[in-house]
Amino acid sequence: MSKRELIIMVDMKISGLILCVLTQSVLASTTHFSIIKYDDASQLLLTNLIAPMGQGQLYLQADGILIKLERFSRVGEHQLRVHLPCDEFDVTDSLFYRIDDVTLTLSLASIACPPTQIGGAPRIIYQNGLCVIDPKGSTLWQVGMRLKELNGYTVYQNMYAIFLLNRESFIGEDINKMRNELMHCPSEELISSIEKQHAASLFKEAEKHRLKIN
Numbered sequence: 349m350s351k352r353e354l355i356i357m358v359d360m361k362i363s364g365l366i367l368c369v370l371t372q373s374v375l376a377s378t379t380h381f382s383i384i385k386y387d388d389a390s391q392l393l394l395t396n397l398i399a400p401m402g403q404g405q406l407y408l409q410a411d412g413i414l415i416k417l418e419r420f421s422r423v424g425e426h427q428l429r430v431h432l433p434c435d436e437f438d439v440t441d442s443l444f445y446r447i448d449d450v451t452l453t454l455s456l457a458s459i460a461c462p463p464t465q466i467g468g469a470p471r472i473i474y475q476n477g478l479c480v481i482d483p484k485g486s487t488l489w490q491v492g493m494r495l496k497e498l499n500g501y502t503v504y505q506n507m508y509a510i511f512l513l514n515r516e517s518f519i520g521e522d523i524n525k526m527r528n529e530l531m532h533c534p535s536e537e538l539i540s541s542i543e544k545q546h547a548a549s550l551f552k553e554a555e556k557h558r559l560k561i562n
Contacts, residue, residue: 378398379398379399379450379452380396380397380398380399380452381395381396381397381398381399381443381445381452381453381454382395382396382454383395383396383454383458383459384396384427386432386459388434388461388462391431391432391433391434392429392430392431392432393429393430393431393432393459394423394427394428394429394430395427395428395429395430395443395454396426396427397422397426397427397428397445397452398426399445399447399450399452400447400448400450401425402447402448403422403447404445404446404447405445405446405447406420406428406430406443406444406445406446407443407444407445407446408432408436408437408441408442408443408444409441409442409443409444410436410437410438410441410503410548413502413504413544413545413548414444415548415552417430417431417432417443418556419431428445430443434461434462435461435487435489435490436489436555437456437459438456438493439456439457439459440457441456442454442455442456443456469484469486469490469494470482470483470484470486470490470491470494471484472494472495472498472533478532479532479533480530480531480532480533481495481510481530481531481532481533482530483526483528483529483531484528485528487526488507488510488511488523488524488526489503489507491506491507491510491526492504492506492507492510493506495510495533495534499536499539501536501539501540502544502547502548504544504547504548504550504551505539505540505542505544505547506534506539507523507547507551508523508542508547508550508551509534509538509539509542510531510534511523512534512538513531513532513534513538514531514532517529517531522554523551523554524554524555
């Protein structure tokens with residue numbers, strides 16, 4: 349190999365490396381996922397989304413569990429609209445948008461749900477060796493979150509355990525229709541017997557059923 353051929357080969361390798369770096373930089377700079385606004389009345393989240401065109405997949409990471417979301421749509425080329433009720437997430441949760449080999453993350457920490465939407469704070473009452481839940485007009489999600497703070501299990505495990513133990517406190521035994529009345533606290537034995545992902549899937553299926561009916 350001549351000296352000239354060696355120089356050309358080295359130049360080609362350097363050019364290829366520069367092109368690879370530039371391509372990665374361009375890809376990094378042309379993807380973006382951020383919040384535009386959240387409307388608690390319509391329960392819609394509008395986001396900026398700069399990503400490859402096509403139908404991607406959207407996931408909510410709630411309480412350490414990835415839940416696939418179905419109710420979202422792209423708006424034009426650079427926006428994504430998501431149906432996201434306030435009682436289905438908290439400030440520690442995130443969204444993940446995935447398309448092809450691109451995954452974008454969006455923190456929900458900046459969304460502040462109004463107190464009027466989530467009702468009163470549920471109370472957990474201990475009396476004479478018994479544990480009782482007083483919803484005080486809150487939602488099942490809020491009760492599940494309160495129990496999660498106390499026992500460390502996921503909000504979905506707690507919600508499903510509440511439902512299993514207090515079916516009579518749900519109109520027509522519908523998990524979406526909790527009465528505002530005193531209920532028994534589920535035992536740790538019951539809660540721990542419920543698999544995390546299974547509980548999350550059951551709750552999301554119940555939500556889909558409710559949306560179809562309404």
